[in-house]
Amino acid sequence: MESNRESGAIVIAADGFSGNESLPRGFDWRGFDAYLFDIDGTLLNSRDAVHYEAFLIAMQELYGRAVDLTGVPVHGSTDPIILLKALEMAGVCEADGRATLAEAMRRMCTEVEARSEQLRPELCGSVEKLLAELKAGGKLMGVTSGNVERIGWAKLKAAGIDEYFSFGSFSDRNETRTEIFRWGAEEARRRLGATAKVCFVGDTPADVESAKACGFAVIAVATGIFPLLDLAKCEPDMCIPGCETLWSYAR
Ligand SMILES: [Mg+2]
Numbered sequence: 001m002e003s004n005r006e007s008g009a010i011v012i013a014a015d016g017f018s019g020n021e022s023l024p025r026g027f028d029w030r031g032f033d034a035y036l037f038d039i040d041g042t043l044l045n046s047r048d049a050v051h052y053e054a055f056l057i058a059m060q061e062l063y064g065r066a067v068d069l070t071g072v073p074v075h076g077s078t079d080p081i082i083l084l085k086a087l088e089m090a091g092v093c094e095a096d097g098r099a100t101l102a103e104a105m106r107r108m109c110t111e112v113e114a115r116s117e118q119l120r121p122e123l124c125g126s127v128e129k130l131l132a133e134l135k136a137g138g139k140l141m142g143v144t145s146g147n148v149e150r151i152g153w154a155k156l157k158a159a160g161i162d163e164y165f166s167f168g169s170f171s172d173r174n175e176t177r178t179e180i181f182r183w184g185a186e187e188a189r190r191r192l193g194a195t196a197k198v199c200f201v202g203d204t205p206a207d208v209e210s211a212k213a214c215g216f217a218v219i220a221v222a223t224g225i226f227p228l229l230d231l232a233k234c235e236p237d238m239c240i241p242g243c244e245t246l247w248s249y250a251r
Contacts, residue, residue, distance in 0.1 A: 027238045029219060029246055032199040034140040034188035036169075036181070039152055041075065041203035041224020043127050043143075044159050047120040051151060054111040055083065058104045063092055075225055076206030078146030078171040078180065079105060105172065109150035121159035124223040126244035131164040140192055143168040144184035144200065146177055166191070178210040185216055199237075208234035 037043050052069065059067040067090040074082055083104055087097040112119075134141055141164050145152045149170035156162035169184030185198045200211035203224030208231065211218035220236035221243060222228040232239045240246065 027217075029199070029238060030137070031197065032139070032217070033192050033196040034142065034185075034198045035134055036142045036144045036184045036188065036198060036200050037165075038200075038202040038204070038207050039143055039145040039147060039155060041226075042124065042201055042207070042221055043161065044121040044123050044155065045224070046155065047122050048118055050112055050115050050118050051108075051147075051155075054108040054151070055079075055086065057111050058107040059083070059086065059090070061107060062100050062104050063087065063090070065090060076146075076177065076204030078175060078177055079108070079148045079151070080171050080175050081146075105148045109148055112151045112154050116154050116158060119155060119158035121155050123159055123161070124221070125242045126246070128161065130243045130246065131161060135164055140188055140196075141165050142184055142188060143170075144181050145169075146171050146180065148172055176210075177206050178213045181207075181210040181216075182214045185214055203231075205231065205234045208236045211236075 040046065055069060056067065059065070067086050069082065069086055071089065072082055072085045077085075080101055083101060084094060084097045088094060131141065143152060143156065143165050145168065147155070147170055149168060149172050152168060152170050153162060156165065167184075167187055169180050169187060171180060174180045174183050181200060185200075188198050189196050198216045200207065200216055200218040201221065202208065202211065202218060203221050204226055208218050208220050212235075217237045219238045219240065220231040220234070221240055222231055223242045228239060228241055
């Protein structure tokens with residue numbers, strides 16, 4: 001398996017098939033009404049430290065102490081959970097952290113927006129092609145992200161893809177990823193009708209688990225920090241190295 005992965009040939013589809021990526025199998029990725037995308041590691045990777053530094057600045061200003069994110073899980077997490085965990089590790093109890101959580105998130109947003117020209121989002125391969133194709137096909141597109149809303153939109157805008165998305169579900173309204181995903185799917189169905197078919201796209205085991213917990217399909221892309229085989233173990237409906245592979249699965 002490892003040698004296949006290194007050769008870039010491995011693709012895993014819904015039926016567990018792996019190998020020749022030219023063979024379409026099983027999962028009809030075009031057959032949904034709405035597509036809900038995670039941001040970091042899925043649509044883009046930030047090649048800057050603006051969001052990270054906003055955490056540090058907000059915590060320094062609000063809690064009067066230098067706090068860093070060393071040892072705090074960030075991939076697949078959400079901004080409020082990251083903040084609370086970092087504060088806990090710095091000796092701030094959860095009650096005190098929660099008392100100023102909304103203010104800390106606002107401070108982070110102000111920081112990121114003030115430095116928006118320093119944002120360096122790198123789009124993941126074929127993301128623009130995919131978004132354009134889905135848009136041309138009349139699909140509804142949204143983002144479901146652990147980012148605070150204003151920060152999420154700032155990244156999408158800097159990447160030039162914000163206008164593809166009709167709505168977003170972020171960590172201001174809901175704290176956990178599963179709640180964020182559930183709200184996003186419900187919003188898609190509010191807009192399209194109760195039977196609309198929804199598919200999530202994400203890059204972490206947490207994305208796969210949240211989509212499955214909500215009862216919806218999920219495509220896992222290995223464009224973040226998680227290798228393809230780690231994602232495959234979570235059994236997403238489709239597991240691919242990146243969006244560019246999707247067209248190998250044309251119906
Ligand atoms: Mg992600």
